[in-house]
Amino acid sequence: MNAFIAIVRRDLLLAARRKSEVFTALFFFMIVVSLFPLGIGPETAMLRRIAPGVLWVAALLAAMLSLNRLFAADHQDGTLEQMSLSPTPLALLVSGKVLAHWLTSGLPLVLLAPVLGLQFDLSPRALGVLMVSLLLGTPVLSLVGAIGAALTLGVRGGGVLLSLLVLPLYIPALIFGAGAVEADVAGLGAGGHLSLLGALLALGVFFAPWAATAALRIALE
């Protein structure tokens, strides 16, 4: 467990040294979200309808931007090899890296989303549901993304390939996440969607580190 905390702290420290990467993803999220009203038109009713989908799709893309770097630096300087040889199970260390990734790329999106939701005239209640859905959903994105990042480690054209692999797997999170907000706006209650999102998260926590570890071992061979 100590190793897990150490990995999280180390990755957070590294992220703090390279703040620009975190902010780039955040600004990307803001810009993508702001493009939609410009492309579609400013009618409030329309914006309210598309807001959950737009915010969620933008969050998917923003979370994916930083996936490339999840293992790349550690792979290049050999840290990853050391980790795989350490007595601590690699899956645990991978989980630590995923948690750190979520703290630096997912959590800021959760915090920023309500501000952007205001641009779309969402009600305070819907903003709350949006935050909860992102809180449950963005860790799924980091977990599933870790599998893709591990598989494309050191592979030609890794970045585009990563999105090709990972985006289809993100669809359930997108559907339940955006669906939760929509259901709430429609007055149907977001409970069902949110609990399904929670189930996805539980599945992801259980399986994704294991699959990502298997993929990393292939890259390290």
Next chain:
Amino acid sequence: MNWGSAGEFFAMGGYGLYVWGSFGVTAAALLIEVVLVRQRFSAVRRSLRRELAADRDTQD
């Protein structure tokens, strides 16, 4: 038997474009796949034969 004449058969009750579009593209796609796989196989076999022949020549 459903069809009175060949023309009726090809017209498919007005759905000819859709029905033949589906069956035609499927048949074409499967045929193309077969051709591509055959090409792939014979390309490997050809290059292997050439390699082996070259080996034999140098040994002789």
Next chain:
Amino acid sequence: MSQRLVNWFKFASPASFYPLAGKMWPWFAAIGTVLAAAGLWISFFVAPTDFQQGEGYRIIFIHVPASWMSMFIYCVMAFWAAIGITFNTRLSGMMSSALAPTGALFAFLSLWTGALWGKPMWGAWWVWDARLTSELILFFLYIGYIALTAAIDDPRRADKAGAIISLVGVVNVPIIYFSVKWWNTLHQGASVSLTKAPSMAATMLWGMLIMALAFWMYSIAIALYRVRAIILERERHTTWVAELPEMQR
């Protein structure tokens, strides 16, 4: 029991599977051709005109079997992936990569015929129906597998990475299907659905089953043919390849 196990592992080596595949594929191809002929005969001459959809419904005789095959082949790929990861056999990865293009092709054909069916029946080439949408995502999963294995130069590593992505995919396919269905019911009162094919006649069902079997035989035959090419490509510097009768002159 152990005797049988040994026998299976004997064929897990490319050197002994290569001639076996060479003997098997013509049989599957022949059976497939016969079944396709029978299936086409039923599709066009035995099955009666549908009283609601007219002759246009005949597309389902390839649309439904193609969709079945695309899903089934993905499961078979995942099966080989699991075998490859557990027993570390070389052949299983080759089988997966031999199946992937055929599976992607069937997924594409399912979408294509679905569009051609949708246009006259629903008035639109594309409808965000739960099944069509899941099929589209399945197509993306195939493309992802093919792109990943193509991007990795070392074939053994490509096989292993492909095995992981296909296993992750096969776990996700039911989740994706369920979520898309859920999404579909939320957004529209399920205005159209392929399930409500009006009172499917027995001949229609037979036609579909025979066509599905024909596609099945075709897939086995083409996968065996392709795996032979893959075996030769990867084992080109081994002595058993050099000693093959077709390599002599």
